[in-house]
Amino acid sequence: MQHKNRLRPFFENITFEREDNELILNFGPQHPSSHGQLRLMLHLQQEQIVKAHPDVGYLHRGMEKMAENMIYNEFLPTTDRMDYIASSSNNYGFALAVEKLIGLEVPRRAKVIRMMLLEVNRLMSHLFWLATTALDVGAMTVFLYGFREREYLMDLLEDYCGARLTHSAIRIGGVPLDLPDNFIADLKKFLDKLPANIKDYEDLLDTNRIWQMRMEDVGVISKEMALSWGCTGPMLRASGVKWDIRKEEPYELYDEVEFDIPWSDKGDNYARYKLYMAEMRESAKILYQVLDMYKDTSPELMAHAPKYISAPKIDIMTQNYSLMQHFVLVTQGMRPPVGEVYVPTAPSFWHTGVLTDLLPGHYIPDVVSIIGTTNIVFGEVDR
Amino acid sequence: MRPYTPKDNVQKKSYYTDRYWVAPQVAKFDVSTDEVFAADLKVIKGKFKVLDAYIQVEQMVVYIRPEDNFGVLKLMRDSLEYTQLSEMSAIDWLADKGQFEIFYQLLSMNKRKRIRIKCFIEENQAIESVEKIFRSADWAEREMYDMFGVKVNNHPFMKRILMPYDWEGYPLRKTYPMQGDEFASWYEVDKIFGKEARDVIGPEIRDAAAVDRYDTKRFARLGHEVAYGEDISEGEPDTVQTYQEEGGVFLVGKLTKEESVVITDRDR
Numbered sequence: 150m151q152h153k154n155r156l157r158p159f160f161e162n163i164t165f166e167r168e169d170n171e172l173i174l175n176f177g178p179q180h181p182s183s184h185g186q187l188r189l190m191l192h193l194q195q196e197q198i199v200k201a202h203p204d205v206g207y208l209h210r211g212m213e214k215m216a217e218n219m220i221y222n223e224f225l226p227t228t229d230r231m232d233y234i235a236s237s238s239n240n241y242g243f244a245l246a247v248e249k250l251i252g253l254e255v256p257r258r259a260k261v262i263r264m265m266l267l268e269v270n271r272l273m274s275h276l277f278w279l280a281t282t283a284l285d286v287g288a289m290t291v292f293l294y295g296f297r298e299r300e301y302l303m304d305l306l307e308d309y310c311g312a313r314l315t316h317s318a319i320r321i322g323g324v325p326l327d328l329p330d331n332f333i334a335d336l337k338k339f340l341d342k343l344p345a346n347i348k349d350y351e352d353l354l355d356t357n358r359i360w361q362m363r364m365e366d367v368g369v370i371s372k373e374m375a376l377s378w379g380c381t382g383p384m385l386r387a388s389g390v391k392w393d394i395r396k397e398e399p400y401e402l403y404d405e406v407e408f409d410i411p412w413s414d415k416g417d418n419y420a421r422y423k424l425y426m427a428e429m430r431e432s433a434k435i436l437y438q439v440l441d442m443y444k445d446t447s448p449e450l451m452a453h454a455p456k457y458i459s460a461p462k463i464d465i466m467t468q469n470y471s472l473m474q475h476f477v478l479v480t481q482g483m484r485p486p487v488g489e490v491y492v493p494t495a496p497s498f499w500h501t502g503v504l505t506d507l508l509p510g511h512y513i514p515d516v517v518s519i520i521g522t523t524n525i526v527f528g529e530v531d532r
Numbered sequence: 533m534r535p536y537t538p539k540d541n542v543q544k545k546s547y548y549t550d551r552y553w554v555a556p557q558v559a560k561f562d563v564s565t566d567e568v569f570a571a572d573l574k575v576i577k578g579k580f581k582v583l584d585a586y587i588q589v590e591q592m593v594v595y596i597r598p599e600d601n602f603g604v605l606k607l608m609r610d611s612l613e614y615t616q617l618s619e620m621s622a623i624d625w626l627a628d629k630g631q632f633e634i635f636y637q638l639l640s641m642n643k644r645k646r647i648r649i650k651c652f653i654e655e656n657q658a659i660e661s662v663e664k665i666f667r668s669a670d671w672a673e674r675e676m677y678d679m680f681g682v683k684v685n686n687h688p689f690m691k692r693i694l695m696p697y698d699w700e701g702y703p704l705r706k707t708y709p710m711q712g713d714e715f716a717s718w719y720e721v722d723k724i725f726g727k728e729a730r731d732v733i734g735p736e737i738r739d740a741a742a743v744d745r746y747d748t749k750r751f752a753r754l755g756h757e758v759a760y761g762e763d764i765s766e767g768e769p770d771t772v773q774t775y776q777e778e779g780g781v782f783l784v785g786k787l788t789k790e791e792s793v794v795i796t797d798r799d800r
């Protein structure tokens with residue numbers, strides 16, 4: 150039944166037999182260090198890359214189409230599946246966009262809990278990044294250490310919302326739950342130990358000869374390239390732009406906490422690695438301050454906006470009108486005012502695009518470490 | 533009578549059927565309320581025709597003519613310090629206006645301001661690439677073409693990016709059904725086995741919970757183990773289930789109900 154010629158590999162406009170000594174290497178999409186489903190077509194002269202052509206879309210699920218066909222609260226758990234390493238930040242981006250449309254003010258305790266979730270997620274994501282990148286470069290010990298610490302944080306979030314990876318713990322209008330009893334003590338215990346842990350990683354990697362050879366002066370992104378490609382986060386700050394959205398356009402309570410913006414003008418893999426380590430320390434600093442803020446807040450968790458947000462459960466169970474509105478909000482969904490809002494979004498798509506300009510000139514082993522330090526997550530690239 | 537569903541916008545659903553509902557709008561402010569934006573707009577107006585401009589949710593929105601997009605964005609980057617293109621894509625208004633809306637979301641780090649440049653194009657009209665100004669437009673424009681079918685002139689590599697190169701249809705258009713069209717549902721079958729194999733293979737089962745009771749090739753049934761592919765339309769055999777091997781295992785004898793003493797007195 151199977152047609153003879155139908156299963157030919159499908160490489161458009163690419164001939165594999167060439168006479169100019171150029172080899173085309175198909176890297177991925179199942180390569181373990183492509184951190185998901187990245188396929189790279191690398192044109193090689195000997196071992197040097199002369200042209201790179203990233204091919205994405207292997208995890209494309211059509212998030213935008215799904216969002217168009219859902220009501221607002223329905224879509225929130227789907228946002229978890231974009232950057233599944235730090236899912237609360239996706240939840241937050243979506244919730245913030247809808248809140249800006251409605252013009253909602255979130256209660257202070259919800260803000261504090263959101264900041265905790267965001268920073269814990271950042272720590273989780275950075276630890277995951279460190280672990281997997283170190284593994285790609287060959288440092289198995291750091292991989293195990295990084296996952297060990299990340300496990301504590303996942304347990305902590307499991308205590309809070311029951312989920313370890315896809316939290317959906319930030320809702321439009323606030324957060325659904327208050328902190329469990331042991332949460333603050335546990336988080337403090339983790340944070341007290343974190344500096345020693347980070348020092349362990351740095352002792353293993355900082356002056357490690359292999360790590361330095363794979364990282365230093367490899368994958369240099371110039372300031373112009375970073376700006377032109379729309380890079381954000383450590384990708385931008387490692388290239389000499391001191392721009393952190395938490396400082397420049399503060400959301401939640403970031404204007405009330407003190408922290409530094411680590412940055413570097415080197416632009417290479419090593420600079421990005423150092424930034425990730427420094428950012429973990431800053432996250433810990435922020436978390437200490439946020440933990441102190443928690444006890445001075447009143448216990449409201451969701452904003453009061455009867456037209457858009459369901460009333461507290463006690464009202465729904467006792468008051469007829471709250472119950473009716475709850476029914477409408479669950480079955481038909483809220484209808485925010487018609488308008489447009491832009492909230493800074495997931496950057497991995499452009500960080501993958503950078504590879505087009507970044508990889509030429511490098512050698513094959515550099516590809517792995519460069520993909521590592523761009524910290525791309527494919528749920529977010531392909532959506 | 534069945535309700536009429538519009539064919540030019542298959543995903544338009546009427547959740548609310550309140551005929552008297554007037555949708556509230558997010559407030560728009562005049563550009564003169566913000567000094568920085570007012571100065572920027574003055575510079576743009578000096579060189580290009582601005583159709584409309586307002587501030588919404590702290591960001592300025594400027595409508596321009598589609599043929600000016602390259603010039604305006606170059607001006608924004610070189611003279612007005614908007615150094616980053618954070619996002620660009622299209623919005624499908626074909627059902628309402630017969631047009632696409634193209635937007636460019638810009639960020640100025642020095643001014644800490646965000647601006648959205650917009651223009652309308654007709655369905656088959658192409659737009660000039662801004663990839664020469666912002667490299668991030670390279671992939672964004674490819675994605676726009678992939679998802680909406682908006683063609684971009686002078687782009688270095690105008691191919692689909694997320695969908696396969698030989699895909700037909702543009703998934704983010706409002707006319708594209710949520711479940712995919714006929715081409716989408718037969719894509720793999722057509723490509724690997726050919727169209728003539730559609731009848732043999734049959735449509736994909738998209739209901740993850742679907743169980744065919746008589747299908748012994750893909751579904752197992754506990755207590756009624758049958759051979760692969762056996763016909764069980766006449767009924768299936770009962771498989772005897774025991775918890776231990778006949779004769780017992782090492783050190784533990786086989787327990788049978790007949791040979792055992794069943795204790796009924798709890799206090800014994």
